[in-house]
Amino acid sequence: MxxxxxxxxxxxxxxxxxxxGTLVVIEGPDASGRSTHVELLAQWLEQKxxxxxxxxxxxxxxxxxxxxxxxxxxxxxxxxxxxFYATDFYDQMENVMVPALRAGYVVIADRYIYxxxxxxxxxxxDPEWVESVYSMALVPDAVLYFMVSARTLVERTFQAHGQxxxxxxxxxxxxxxxxxxxxxxxxxxxxxxxxxxxxxxxFETVNAxxxxxxxxxxxxxxxxxxxGKTIGG
Amino acid sequence: MSGDGLPGKLVAVEGLDGSGKSTQVHLMHQWLxxxxxxxxxxxxxxxxxxxxxxxxxxxxxxxxxTTFSLIHATDFADRYERQILPMLKAGYxxxxxxxxxxxxxxxxxxxxxxxxxxxxxxxxxQPDITFYYDLPLETALGRILEGRPRLKYFEAGMDLGLxxxxxxxxxxxxxxxxxxxxxxxxxxxxxxxxxxxxxxxxQERAREIISQRVDLAVYRKRIAL
Numbered sequence: 001m002x003x004x005x006x007x008x009x010x011x012x013x014x015x016x017x018x019x020x021g022t023l024v025v026i027e028g029p030d031a032s033g034r035s036t037h038v039e040l041l042a043q044w045l046e047q048k049x050x051x052x053x054x055x056x057x058x059x060x061x062x063x064x065x066x067x068x069x070x071x072x073x074x075x076x077x078x079x080x081x082x083x084f085y086a087t088d089f090y091d092q093m094e095n096v097m098v099p100a101l102r103a104g105y106v107v108i109a110d111r112y113i114y115x116x117x118x119x120x121x122x123x124x125x126d127p128e129w130v131e132s133v134y135s136m137a138l139v140p141d142a143v144l145y146f147m148v149s150a151r152t153l154v155e156r157t158f159q160a161h162g163q164x165x166x167x168x169x170x171x172x173x174x175x176x177x178x179x180x181x182x183x184x185x186x187x188x189x190x191x192x193x194x195x196x197x198x199x200x201x202x203f204e205t206v207n208a209x210x211x212x213x214x215x216x217x218x219x220x221x222x223x224x225x226x227x228g229k230t231i232g233g
Numbered sequence: 234m235s236g237d238g239l240p241g242k243l244v245a246v247e248g249l250d251g252s253g254k255s256t257q258v259h260l261m262h263q264w265l266x267x268x269x270x271x272x273x274x275x276x277x278x279x280x281x282x283x284x285x286x287x288x289x290x291x292x293x294x295x296x297x298x299t300t301f302s303l304i305h306a307t308d309f310a311d312r313y314e315r316q317i318l319p320m321l322k323a324g325y326x327x328x329x330x331x332x333x334x335x336x337x338x339x340x341x342x343x344x345x346x347x348x349x350x351x352x353x354x355x356x357x358x359q360p361d362i363t364f365y366y367d368l369p370l371e372t373a374l375g376r377i378l379e380g381r382p383r384l385k386y387f388e389a390g391m392d393l394g395l396x397x398x399x400x401x402x403x404x405x406x407x408x409x410x411x412x413x414x415x416x417x418x419x420x421x422x423x424x425x426x427x428x429x430x431x432x433x434x435x436q437e438r439a440r441e442i443i444s445q446r447v448d449l450a451v452y453r454k455r456i457a458l
Contacts, residue, residue: 011299012344062295063304066286076282077314079356083307084283090299132352136299 004101008135011090014098021101022230023138024223025112027194028146029187030168031156032208033215037146038110040216041223045106050227053100056110060091071167078123078172085116086133093138101138106227113137114145114201118193122186123173142226143201144219145194146208150187154180241321242447243358245332247414248366249407250388251376252428253435255330257366260436261443262328270452273320277331280311291387298343301387305336306353313357321358326452333357334365334421338413342406343393362446364439365423367415370408372429377403 004019024041028034042052058064067084070076076084100107113134120130148156157164164179166172170186171179198205204222208215244261246254262274278287287304290296296304320327333354341347378400386392389399390406418425424442426435443449 009346009349011297012346013298062290062300063286066282070282076311079314080283080307080311083303083310087286087300087303087307090297090303091295094297094299095295129352129355132349132355135349 005139006136007131007139011094011136014094014136019098019101021103021105021107022227023097023101023107023109023140023142024226025109025114025140025143026146027111027114027143027203028206028208029148029153029190030165031153031160032146032148033156033212034146035110036212037215037219038108040212041219042108044216044220045108045223051100051103051105053096053105053107054110055092055096055107057085057115058088060088061095062091063088078120078125082116082120082125082130083133089113089116089134090136097138109140112140112143114143114194114197114203118190118197122170122189122193141230142222143203144206144222145198145203146215147191147194147205148208150184150191152209153187154183239321239358240324240451242326242362242452243317243321243329243360244326244443245329245334245360245363246366247331247334247338247363247423248428249368249370249373249411249414251373252366252368253432254364254366254428256432257364257426257435257439258328258330260432261439264436264440265326265449265452269454270449271323271325271454272328272452273316273325274328274330275312275316276329277335278305278308280308280315283308283311291385294386294392296387296392298340298345298392301343301392302336302340302345302350302353305340309333309336309354309357318358324452326447329360332360332363334363334414334417334423337417338410342390342409342413359421362442363421363423364426364442365414365418366426366428366435368428370404370411373411374404374407 004016006016010016026034026038038054042054045052058067063084067088070081070084097107117130117134121127164183169179169183171182173186175182175185197203206215206218246258248254262272265272278284283304287308290300290304317327336354337347337350340350384399384403389403391399391402393406395405396402417423426438428435
C-alpha cells in the first residue's frame, strides 16, 4: 500500500488516506502509441485480476464535451483553454481517480498534468502559474514517458490519419504557415519541455520507437515493479 | 498585477447578493455612456463559451469546490483576455459587476486555499477602484428572502453541508462570505460603501468618487458615431 500525496495541498474535501490503489501515468505525444498501450495494459492487468480505471484528457462529465467543442473553433485564448483543461482534470481526479484509488483500483491515466503544463508553457504561460494551477494533483506511483523521434511521429500520424493535427502541429503558436515545419518545431519544443519535466518529476522513459510487442513487454515489466511496491503482489 | 500604464480604468463592484451592487454599477455605466464616454460593462459568469458548462455543472450538482472555482476562473479568463484587457488597452473605462474578489470570498469559504486562489487569478490586474457595498448580514438576507425566492443549491452553499435546511445553509454561507469580504477590504484597498443608504445617495457618492479619481475628460469618445 502506498501513501498518496499531492504536489502541494490536496483539493479541499479530498481525503488522501486509504487510497490503496496505484496510479500509473502514460505520457507522450499523439501517435506515440500511448492509447494502444493503455488498452493493452488495461487488458493485461484485468486478466491478472486487477481492477482498472482509465482517465484521460477531455473525458470529464463536467466539461469534456464543451472542451471538445471549444477546441474545434479555436476561439479560446490559451489561458482560457488552459483553465478549461484544468477544470476537466480536477473533475476526473476528484470524481474518478480518487474514488477508484480508494477502492484499490489501478488507475491508468492516458496523459496527465505534464502534457497540460508542457503545452501551456510552450505557448508562453508562466511556468510558476501553471504549476500552481496543478499543484493539487496527485503524485503518480509511476510516470512512463513515451519517447519517440519526430520522424517516427510524423510517419505514424500519416499512417493513422493521413494528415497532421492542427494542435499537435502547434499551428496556433505562430511557428509558421507550413504545417510540416510547424509540426517538427512544435514537437521539438514539447520534447524539450518533457525533458525539463522529466528531471523535475522523475519520469521513466520508454523507447516507443520499437514495435508494439516490444513496448508492451517493456511496460508490463515496469508496471509489475510498481505494483510490487504499491500493492505487494 | 498592476494596471499602471494601461490607458483604461477598471472599476469593480463587490458585495453580497442583495447589497445593491448590480444596480449601482448599472447606473454608473448609464451615467458615463450617456455622457458619451468610452465605457464597457461586464458581469461575473457570463462568457458564452463557458456559461453552458457552468450551468450544467450547477444544475446536476457536479461541482466540487475546486472545479467550481476553476470553471469560474475559466469564464473570467475568457472575458478578461477577450474583452477587459483589450478594452483597457484601448482606453476604455471598464465596469465589472463582481471581479476576482468574488472568487476569493466564495471559494475560500468553500475551502480553497487563499494563496492558491490568489495565484490562480494572478494574471488579472487590480482595479483602479473597487466599490465594496457593505451591508449587515440580516439586511442582505432580508432583501433576498423577502421575495421568497427559490434559492439555488450552490447559491445557498448547500454543497458545504452546513445545514440540510436550504434557508439556514444560505444564512450561514452568506455570513461567512461577508466575513471574507470584510477581511479583504484592507488588503485590496476596497472603497467601502454603506449599502444601507438609499440608491440615489449611493450613486451620487460613487459618481463623486469616480470623478475625483479618474480624469474623465480623457475618456470622451474621439470618433464621431
